[in-house]
Amino acid sequence: MNNLNDTATLLAHCPDAKGIIHAVTDFILSNNGNIIELDEHVDRVDAHFFMRMQWQLTGFEISRERISELFEHQVAKKFGMNWTLQIDSKRPKIAIFVSKYAHCLYDLLSRYESGEWQIEIPLIISNHKKFADLAQRFGIPFHYFPITSSNKLEQEKIQINLLHEHHIDLIVLARYMQILSSQLVNAFPKKIINIHHSSLPAFAGANPYKAAFHRGVKFMGATAHYVTEELDEGPIIAQDVLHITHRDSINDMKRKGKDIEKMVLSKAIWSHLNHNVLVYKNRTVIFE
Amino acid sequence: MNNLNDTATLLAHCPDAKGIIHAVTDFILSNNGNIIELDEHVDRVDAHFFMRMQWQLTGFEISRERISELFEHQVAKKFGMNWTLQIDSKRPKIAIFVSKYAHCLYDLLSRYESGEWQIEIPLIISNHKKFADLAQRFGIPFHYFPITSSNKLEQEKIQINLLHEHHIDLIVLARYMQILSSQLVNAFPKKIINIHHSSLPAFAGANPYKAAFHRGVKFMGATAHYVTEELDEGPIIAQDVLHITHRDSINDMKRKGKDIEKMVLSKAIWSHLNHNVLVYKNRTVIFE
Amino acid sequence: MNNLNDTATLLAHCPDAKGIIHAVTDFILSNNGNIIELDEHVDRVDAHFFMRMQWQLTGFEISRERISELFEHQVAKKFGMNWTLQIDSKRPKIAIFVSKYAHCLYDLLSRYESGEWQIEIPLIISNHKKFADLAQRFGIPFHYFPITSSNKLEQEKIQINLLHEHHIDLIVLARYMQILSSQLVNAFPKKIINIHHSSLPAFAGANPYKAAFHRGVKFMGATAHYVTEELDEGPIIAQDVLHITHRDSINDMKRKGKDIEKMVLSKAIWSHLNHNVLVYKNRTVIFE
């Protein structure tokens, strides 16, 4: 986010082995690169290795175009690495999906407009017209897609085209009250973040606040996760919780819930945008 | 806890109506009592009224023996109150059940011995011999009850008699690894507190840390609840949670879990001993 | 907030004595009022009594105009009560002061516009022009008051008049980077809420994030308080904290700080608007 243009970030994982870090750092050093951050983690149970490395491209002796090819050939292949390389040469493009609650939307727009996040928001998509004016006041094209059970697949096809046209890097479901079909989920793997208004796996599904109230729990929460085909079962990126008491009615929970929802969603987006998130076996490794 | 001998505590609930607080305070005032604490709560959804009131018995013009009868007659009957009256004239007697983990046991013993809690612990019951020496060093009788599926009901009958003999006020399951049968649960309604090592309702049942690890959650927790016939479904008294990351192995979770378990269990016992807990519809109202 | 038009809220405190609650509830009951909420607290050290009571005005047999007079005469006088009565017949009017950071401003505007808060914002005052456009897009008059050491008192006089003209009920300093003079503070006693970007009393004054970084603390925070003549010394309404590590640079702290600042400020405003806050000896009693 803060290093547009001159840094590269590598996210990689592979079976653990001797010499991985040495090989990776050797690749950078011998090409005159300067490592800014290196973070690694080993899952002892699975003997699996994870790492995130950032280095400066200024002075690096491999051209941007050839880094991937050479890294695969000289390092990754040897260790059977699963890896991605990100070069932050432009602002990531985010599409926001929203329905009838705007607390997350306002929060995202304010981070965008104030420059807290170096992003672009080329479009807002909604199954309601409610926030068309809000989008317009922030200068963002608003696309209204009414959804019914019979037109959903058709509408999603148009949405997918629209998202591709705008080269969308990340889709944020900011309390979007429609379940995405597989075609949309699979068109953007690990690129759709949803906010669920409970501390998953507790109270998955609809009406979590009501369920939490009736179970008499003393904590409520919110969960941001990548969307997968299984509803509310995707890899968790961020969670937060809030202490509640018997004095909190369901309305109080909804009100307080809005605040943790918007905070947790923003935290997850920040982690994603900074290439801090690795997904492995439906869990996340968050480097930060 | 701090007011042995001269205070009475009323816990009451009933359908909401005009004049309840007025009637209750009138009962105290007109008998020259001095209210120390009064806390009330109304559940708007159910239109149900809850209250906790503490007053000084010194100078109160009704004798201890007659308070209940007169309160029922003059106040409670009129409003259809469900109520209990506690007069702290002696230290509550607690029985601790334990199996193979001692972190909660040590914590309870230290609060007892240091005088942090004004209680008596007449006995420790275990299905293992492991902590017999520890109990002895703290001067507490230790009763070993090996449990098998075939002898459980028989052993529990002996336990129940033992608990009655010692006039036990509260049973604490301090990581007791046996499911109590209905006969034991029903012999001590709302008098058995269990600590479950997850933030219920998430990860009920066995091996919650393992399940939490594999779901990749970012928070783990502990829950203290009254034991009812439904396993892990009783009214929740206290919960706490802890932030975890991908760096926490299942072993780390177990280690950190011990700390929240002992803290949450102690918090729930403190609330119970101070007559801060009302149960209604499998939820708790905690006055504090 | 949720009960426009037909509820009254009493906030009262006085030296503790027998019969206060009885007398207050008698005043309501004998005039056919219906108490919705009653919360009381006694500070044992000072033997001081605090209460908050809300009741329905529908059916109440005293007209709105005469409640205060009769309550003072029939109840308050007897106990030496310090009290206020609020009747929510209209939306409270809030003036926002802001300088160069907008995160709190955006958050307040979104709560206002989405209807989460039933308020009016008749004006935004700033010592910079930066957010004139933002205010305009939300339809709120923006008043630019450049402040220098030599013109401050003069400018504040104009501000005070403006605030009075608009019948402002509450002034919110949403990261307003000017110290108010006594004349402005005293013109709105207990009606100015400031957000300070540390967990007071730690790191009062300027540059708290830098100071926190250099002290190597593991928690940072934010504090919302009523403004008094002593800088950063007013009664604390709300605080929150965030765990930080050595990995958090001063920039990370600033970024994360924005989030707790806006949350804590909103929490404090909510408490104030719901008449949940009593000030006593430079401390607050928060009923919620």
Add this chain to the structure above:
Amino acid sequence: MNNLNDTATLLAHCPDAKGIIHAVTDFILSNNGNIIELDEHVDRVDAHFFMRMQWQLTGFEISRERISELFEHQVAKKFGMNWTLQIDSKRPKIAIFVSKYAHCLYDLLSRYESGEWQIEIPLIISNHKKFADLAQRFGIPFHYFPITSSNKLEQEKIQINLLHEHHIDLIVLARYMQILSSQLVNAFPKKIINIHHSSLPAFAGANPYKAAFHRGVKFMGATAHYVTEELDEGPIIAQDVLHITHRDSINDMKRKGKDIEKMVLSKAIWSHLNHNVLVYKNRTVIFE
């Protein structure tokens, strides 16, 4: 803690430079070592590099006796590293200092006796006789050193000898109510951990709970830090906080404070024993 006998842990810091990780991992790899954990951090402001690395000694081709010499010569010297090497071949020896409060002492003893921590506690030192029996029941020699202003330096000399005799690795001040003189502090640099009952720097010095109550803060805390010559100014290892309200009296704060004190102290000791703590410029880097 979990890796007695066959792991080595390196803690190192130096001015940032290219190739540090590469050089360090080269030292391990070329001697056939297997890295278990590697964590690094760069302080961007000071351009200072920090790392912690753990590797298996089984199969490592340098004998334990020669590792330090060769590492200094082949790696550390080149980068101007400040480093320590720990080989966990035996349980660390901890001396506990205590006065009149036992909550931390009980907690430490239970972790020791239950085997949660693989440590030895060769002695307990106190300026009161109060806990001699408790120490004895846990089988730990208890040394009573009454302290007055006139005998303090003399008594500390005897204590220092005693601590040296027992090869003490870490001194824990478990609510020890005496200020250590420079001679004792300097005899065990970065080897004395104290627990202070507030969230430093707020409420340093005596009576923090009273001060917190009177300031009306909404959070209280505890801080574990290395002891330096400046009272309450040493590098902070761990902190935690607790939300409080106006309902919490000073006694409630003391009671709740005991719980966070013992948790924070234990957390700091755990970090220290696992060689997770680096001190730099009176701040700590905590690898975990």
